[in-house]
Amino acid sequence: xxxxxxxxxxxxxxxxxxxxxxxxxxxxxxxxxxxxxxxxxxxxxxxxxxxxxxxxxxxxxxxxxxxxxxxxxxxxxxxxxxxxxxxxxxxxxxxxxxxxxxxxxxxxxxxxxxxxxxxxxxxxxxxxxxxxxxxxxxxxxxxxxxxxxxxxxxxxxxxxxxxxxxxxxxxxxxxxxxxxxxxxxxxxxxxxxxxxxxxxxxxxxxxxxxxxxxxxxxxxxxxxxxxxxxxxxxxxxxxxxxxxxxxxxxxxxxxxxxxxxxxxxxxxxxxxxxxxxxxxxxxxxxxxxxxxxxxxxxxxxxxxxxxxxxxxxxxxxxxxxxxxxxxxxxxxxxxxxxxxxxxxxxxx
Numbered sequence: 001x002x003x004x005x006x007x008x009x010x011x012x013x014x015x016x017x018x019x020x021x022x023x024x025x026x027x028x029x030x031x032x033x034x035x036x037x038x039x040x041x042x043x044x045x046x047x048x049x050x051x052x053x054x055x056x057x058x059x060x061x062x063x064x065x066x067x068x069x070x071x072x073x074x075x076x077x078x079x080x081x082x083x084x085x086x087x088x089x090x091x092x093x094x095x096x097x098x099x100x101x102x103x104x105x106x107x108x109x110x111x112x113x114x115x116x117x118x119x120x121x122x123x124x125x126x127x128x129x130x131x132x133x134x135x136x137x138x139x140x141x142x143x144x145x146x147x148x149x150x151x152x153x154x155x156x157x158x159x160x161x162x163x164x165x166x167x168x169x170x171x172x173x174x175x176x177x178x179x180x181x182x183x184x185x186x187x188x189x190x191x192x193x194x195x196x197x198x199x200x201x202x203x204x205x206x207x208x209x210x211x212x213x214x215x216x217x218x219x220x221x222x223x224x225x226x227x228x229x230x231x232x233x234x235x236x237x238x239x240x241x242x243x244x245x246x247x248x249x250x251x252x253x254x255x256x257x258x259x260x261x262x263x264x265x266x267x268x269x270x271x272x273x274x275x276x277x278x279x280x281x282x283x284x285x286x287x288x289x290x291x292x293x294x295x296x297x298x299x300x301x302x303x304x305x306x307x308x309x310x311x312x313x314x315x316x317x318x319x320x321x322x323x324x325x326x327x328x329x330x331x332x333x334x335x336x337x338x339x340x341x342x343x344x345x346x347x348x
Contacts, residue, residue: 010069010132010157013221016057017145017228018074019043019050021082022089024096031093038078049229049258051097054090056227056254058099061129068225069156070129071149073136077298087135094133131163138305140298142276143286146226146240150337151321152309154218218317220337223250230255231269235277243284244324245335285327 020043025036034047054072061070072094074086134156139145149156224246226236233255241248260268283291302325310318310325320336 008066009219010067010153010160011219011221012064012068012223012225013149013153014057014060014064014068014070014225015136015145015149015227016053016070016072016090017142017226018072018086018090018139019053019228020047020089021074021076021078021084021086022047022050022093023082023084024089024092030096037089038081046258049256050090051093052256053227054093055097055099056256058094058129058133060225060227060254061132065129065132067223069132069134069153069160071134071136071152071156073139073145073149075136075138075140075299077140079299085135085137087137087139091133091135131160134159138300138309140295140300141286141291142228142232142235143240143243143280143284144295144300145228146224146236146246147244147324148305150221150224150244150246151325153221153337154317155309155312157219218313218336223252225252225254227254227256230257231265231272232276235272235280239277239280239284243327245338247338 020040021038022031023036023038025031025033030036031047031051034044037047037050039047057070057072061068072087072090074090076083076085134152136145136149136152139148224241226241228236233253237248237251237253241251257265279291280286282288286292286295305325306322310321313321317336324335
């Protein structure tokens with residue numbers, strides 16, 4: 001592959017928490033048509049809010065184009081109906097909408113470059129956001145929405161270097177091994193399907209990422225932004241962020257709620273207090289019967305995550321992230337992204 005362009009490592013992780021799967025649509029209304037989404041009955045009328053979450057994520061990335069990466073976090077939670085992940089669906093929305101008129105092509109623009117997506121042609125000075133947008137294919141609940149992108153951050157950072165170096169990156173690594181037909185059909189995904197194709201074998205860029213990560217100290221974020229519903233703010237800032245041992249003082253939360261009416265909003269807040277915040281307050285890591293079963297029902301496969309993601313780290317770094325992944329609140333080791341980690345190292 002071409003030699004990497006010298007660029008600073010990302011330090012800011014922006015996470016958009018996914019809530020449903022956009023299948024794609026051949027009609028003109030696309031993501032605006034709720035029938036093109038896989039949603040639960042209680043989510044009726046909320047897909048426009050999910051689009052607003054996506055827009056907020058891209059807007060945050062545009063404000064931090066040199067230091068941040070954006071991750072759409074959500075696994076394939078409805079495998080009985082599609083193997084597409086929530087994160088892939090959100091990326092498809094961002095590409096379909098060509099958000100904010102910013103370039104969303106994978107390649108870095110030059111004076112002779114032509115955008116590879118349906119984006120508006122850009123000048124050489126236009127920031128290219130697409131190389132900085134990634135998908136977490138694994139998360140199945142709100143705790144994992146935070147933890148798993150944090151664990152994958154070094155992989156995303158290394159792949160960013162490969163993308164900016166001119167590599168042709170087809171896979172949105174780290175990604176599960178799926179075939180193109182598993183991801184989405186032409187009928188459901190439209191013209192953007194090719195952007196989401198993942199291959200069963202690693203690309204050259206993936207191999208370079210693995211090689212670089214196995215011999216270097218992983219890069220961890222120093223700043224975190226989370227985008228989800230406003231009524232979940234306390235759940236994330238009081239429970240999830242402290243549980244993964246990321247500093248709350250360096251975390252920004254952007255909450256956007258659906259337009260609930262004055263009667264339903266208190267019901268939603270009370271429901272989250274009992275079944276959302278309350279459940280996680282009693283079981284911070286989601287390892288008890290109730291939250292663990294929900295995770296399994298949504299397709300969580302810890303074995304696959306360990307092989308496909310943790311297996312790409314150096315042995316010493318792998319031990320660090322495995323300890324965090326397996327945390328039950330009883331070990332006193334530091335998470336690799338905690339500030340003191342810079343002193344003891346996590347590389348080979």
